Amino acid sequence: MEETVPADGQMIGEGDFVVLKREDVFKAVQVQRRKKVIFEKQWIFLDNAIGKHFGTVFEIVGGGNLQMKKNEIATTELKEAGADNRNIIDDGKSQKLTRDDIEALKEKGIKGQEIVQQLIENSSTFRDKTEFAQEKYIKKKKKKYDAHITILKPSTRILSVMYSAREPAKICQLRYDTLGQMLNLGNIRAGSKVIVMETCAGLVLGAVMERMGGFGSVIQMYPGGGPVRAATDCFGFPRSFYKSLHEFPLSKLESLITGSYETWTVPSSTDQTPDAKKEENNGSASEKPDPSGDVEDDSRSGAELEAATDTCELENEESEVACCGTGNHDREEKSERKHVQAMEKKKKQDERRIRESETAVLLQDRNADGLIVASRFHPTPVVLSLLEFVSPSRPFVVYCQYREPLLECYTKLRERGGVVNLKLSETWLRDYQVLPDRSHPKLVMSGGGGYILYGITVTRDDGKPNTSKQEKSDEPAAKKIKVEQPGS
Amino acid sequence: MTWLGVTRMSFIEYQDIIQDGDTAIVYLGHDSMFPVTIQHGSQTQTKYGVMRHSTDLIGKKYGSKVTCSKGGWVYILYPTPELWTMNLPHRTQILYSTDISLITMMLELKPGSVVCESGTGSGSLSHAIIRTVAPTGHLYTVEFHQQRAEKAMEEFRQHKVDHLVTVKNQDVCKSGFGMSHIADAVFLDIPSPWEAIGHAKSALKVEGGRICSFSPCIEQVQRTCRALEGHGFTEINTLEILLRVHDVRTIRLQIPDLGKPLEDQASPASDANDAPKPMTYSQDACSIFKSGVPPRETVGHTGASTEPEKMFQLKAHFGTWTLSSDQYFLSDPWHVRSDLANM
Known part of the structure; x- marks a missing residue:
């Protein structure tokens, strides 16, 4: 491994590990001179990023080179807009520019922003779209023709x-x-x-x-x-x-x-x-x-x-x-x-x-x-063995993609003793669209992000089977009553 | 406090032995625990009887089982920010560990981070932040309620993290954080976060930083998002996280008597299903298995309600919270300066 620039560096250096970001897509790469990187089906060279700040936004110019993006001040102004979509017919004929036309524009080196502008001008239905639909249309086209890449510091x-x-x-x-x-x-x-x-x-x-x-x-x-x-x-x-x-x-x-x-x-x-x-x-x-x-x-x-x-x-x-x-x-x-x-x-x-x-x-x-355990293996044997090396009154967390192995692990840990405050949980995560008067959860959410079992170690009195027996029957007894209730 | 020599309990370093002056957690059973300040000569009542600090606690190992006067016993746990969150004295509604974990990760906090927070509230998040940014980072926390600010500082001192935190008693919407261009991250949990975005921005480092605002109501979130956009913040995200607890239970499901002869049950069932086989089809035939069942009632929404009378009401309104990231125009220092001029 090559020596990297000191970690506090806010500048992108050769040999640095960075993350490329385009819209919501990330890719981790190492910055190397004259090295082709494929990102989102495009060849790019990161040479021009060296010496720039992390977080800088680039656009891709000729030959896959990066160029710092200038701040555009005004976005396309919306002049006319329809009230609703009653007059919009999806016949696939609204856009007058063909794919070949667009390719030709690209080859001429016309910038993405201009291509988007031309698309708007050549769309017969754009003016009839609602203000919101126009915004969405521009956003969609920008994503396709006017993509920027942000170079981020990994975290x-x-x-x-x-x-x-x-x-x-x-x-x-x-x-x-x-x-x-x-x-x-x-x-x-x-x-x-x-x-x-x-x-x-x-x-x-x-x-x-x-x-x-x-x-x-x-x-x-x-x-x-x-x-x-x-x-x-x-x-x-x-x-x-x-x-x-x-x-x-x-x-x-x-x-x-x-x-x-x-x-x-x-x-x-x-x-x-x-x-x-x-x-x-x-x-x-x-x-x-x-x-x-x-x-x-x-x-x-x-x-x-x-x-x-x-x-x-x-x-x-x-x-x-x-x-x-x-x-x-x-x-x-x-x-x-x-x-x-x-x-x-x-x-x-x-x-x-x-x-x-x-x-x-x-x-x-x-x-x-x-x-911390997060593996594709059955957690129970791993956790039971590794807990031997942990001090009392310390937390442990076990991740598993599935719930059932953690149910078993929970049971085995309770039998073993030496742990308290055992909890099994998962989290739900939802993204929101937040716009004035149009806020709602996004259409798609993750179906599951796995399960975690966590607890705190305590001392185990081993060597004395008597006391350990007492331990088992004593404290969980209170819980057992609780446990049995829903079943009985 | 007058503890000399020995290294005492601290929220940013583990110790093995319970000592005079420590804050410890008394664990009575599932979800039943409380904090205690260890003091020579002092004693604590539990439902299992009395614990005498001098004889029963001081000098014992953390994680030990301590027998109380009535013969019942408890465990003494070393405090962590997560245990503290579960046990701290509520002076306000607090943030819980599920939200705190996401905030910590999305704000990219790590040792060395400088963080600005408002309000301090009961210090639930503050303790977690301090733990993560120690030993080289710092937390600046602003609370407009004087007593709360004082109480928080007292706790930080007691927990031996006061060198990592600065508490200020002022209104962040009016006076900001009193710092400029030092923070890697800003966290807002106030009734009108949109009024503090300008201050938050000037607290962030010139090269940019991350901000998170936590609100219970979607209207607050909307206004905050607009304010963030207006101040040049980009990559704004709104997330909601919910904790789903699975209580592990042994479930017995009765097998109905379908009038089938007993012998038949054992053999042909094997290919049809791999489910646990019932012993017999008599009246108490049961299938026994472990399941993770949801608690009957759970927190469906987090977010701090600001009215004191709603302090402990958790199921409130529609719920979400903003988590906004920022990499504002790193290549455009002019933008930042123009904003400073606005102050």
Whole structure:
């Protein structure tokens, strides 16, 4: 990753992660000179945006270049308007300009605004339309022929709205307001130590990191070979933010809980690249002999294999969502570099293992300040295991696209104890059209943005089955009466 | 307050141990809790009996179970802005966590953000904002009711966040925020927000910022939107969010006796449906399952009613609130300056 301009920069810089916006459509990209970006079926170059303020509005001019948009002062004046639509007949003949005419205008380099004006002049029904219909007509045509692109600084709001609209499947249908609920209910803030387990392309992770502002630490629990952070990278966080980000494989969680986890010890010199297997054997030999050691080794190398494929996946995702991949690499050059890459890969693997051990130590303190789960997996086993690492009197939030797994998770958590104030909820979100005397909810609203289960951890008296029994029967008893009422 | 040495409870930092002077939440059971200020020698009555602060609370871990004098027990929770919102003393109608979460996200608040808010009210949103912008941001909050402003400041001090917030007792519609070009975001929850839009704009940073106005009535929203447009704000959005709670219940549905012989029920049902199989078709045959049921009554609309007599009435009128974003003419500083001249 290239060094990006300091985060406080209000100017768009080369290498920055930005979000392009046209009407309601967003796309996350990295600014690179002379790099074609496809946005809304148009090729554009972002070169001219470099050095401009974030939030600047551009129009696309010849050759896909951007040009700063000047503020138009007057909009098209409406002179005549009809009272209603009784005289308007939809015969498809009202517009005298043909598609070819419009294309010809475009080729001549006529600006979008003028094209819209010509369309109005050549419409036989425009004058009979009501004032409101005229406004709507202009708006619609402007959208088509006079599009501007705004370049925005990425944020949780923008990226979560973008993913919700463009690729909801990649983020488990997590709607942006639901993410907002999770961040607040999880009390995510600077200075905390938060465990995040997500399969939302790294969006939830990024949102948590943004809220922590580089203070405190985040532990990302990942399934498979490696953490996915395609969306996290789109935030364009300063490098310092990544220093407080740790990762740990879910597959080794059980060994951490039972205490059989083996800390990876660093070989004396990291420059040498001896056989990985040997190192691992040495490692386990020097540690106390453990029957599970071999199994550990296997799962480890398996995980590494997966890691390789997963990084590829990650890159693909990046280029798809964010167009970050460089893409045009020469194949020959690649093969030459293969060996070097292999060496580097080995080094990275070692680094990864060291980091993993460090993360294990962080987790083993069992004093995390919060837990956020948003994954495609069944939440119950994940939550039950991860709660072991959270301090008492700390919030946790679990997201699931479906309600039923959370019902089960709720029940299992109640059986387990050690949590209070459990709540299962969802939010409805509605957009409004607000115009003088014409305000109403928009025609379409989201059908669902997922469900969240949240609560607060408390101490569990374990070791004493007597007291825990008391706990179970005691407090929920009051609730049970309530519970049974509607059923009986 | 006279606490020395030890790090005490703060809304922007977790502590593990309950200490003298802390604000803590006493959790009695589902949706039943209240805040308490921990004080040496003091005691608190609950329905489960008395808790003595010195012996029962101070020095214990947050999240501990505390047995009260009658043998019942409670949990002592560390306060978070969300718990505070559920437990704070109401001096006005307040914003709840569902709305607060959306506001926080749509205003793009994060550590370091500078925020202007009016009115402070009971401080429900203020606590959440402070939590999010800490440790490097700041909240300027303006409240026209003097006692409310004073009470809010007292709470901020008690919660150890006073260094992150400035409370001003003035009318935002007349005097604005008393700040210019410092804010990343402005939040308005006042009866006539349209009168404060000009002030809100001059509080925002020169390069732009975001604004949100929260109103219970659609007429207020309309006027505010027009004012926002008039001041050059763009990307104006109006959103409404509703919380749907699902109470988890075990439901038993009786199976009717259709006169079918008992043996038949077990086998052929397997392909037809995967639903939980009833044990028998006798009189008490039941299908048991877990369901998330809506509470009988729920909040269908949020939004603060300003008349004091309507303070706790939640189901009011038609409901929506404005959430407006702004990226006003970044390339046109003249526009901003002309507006300043209007002040």
